Amino acid sequence: MSREMGIIVLGFWVIIVPYLGIPASWRTVLLVLAGAAVALLGFLLRGQTFLQPSKKTEHHPFAESTGRVNDIRAVESVDTVQL
Numbered sequence: 001m002s003r004e005m006g007i008i009v010l011g012f013w014v015i016i017v018p019y020l021g022i023p024a025s026w027r028t029v030l031l032v033l034a035g036a037a038v039a040l041l042g043f044l045l046r047g048q049t050f051l052q053p054s055k056k057t058e059h060h061p062f063a064e065s066t067g068r069v070n071d072i073r074a075v076e077s078v079d080t081v082q083l
Helices: 003-019 024-051 071-082
Strands: none
Touching (some): 003 024
């Protein structure tokens, strides 16, 4: 089971435990253990994101919509020639 799925299962467990009809002391212990498990999985997930190398791309989401890629370079070369 993945860590993400563990968080989801523990979330459902926390929702269900109060309605199972178990003694209050057992219910408290179960909920505290579930909370500790959620915290542990959260720290593990957080550490996993820090250990992964960053994915830097050269993709620019805000590009000119003229259809030509070299428009800016063409304008710059024309300006330098005229000077």
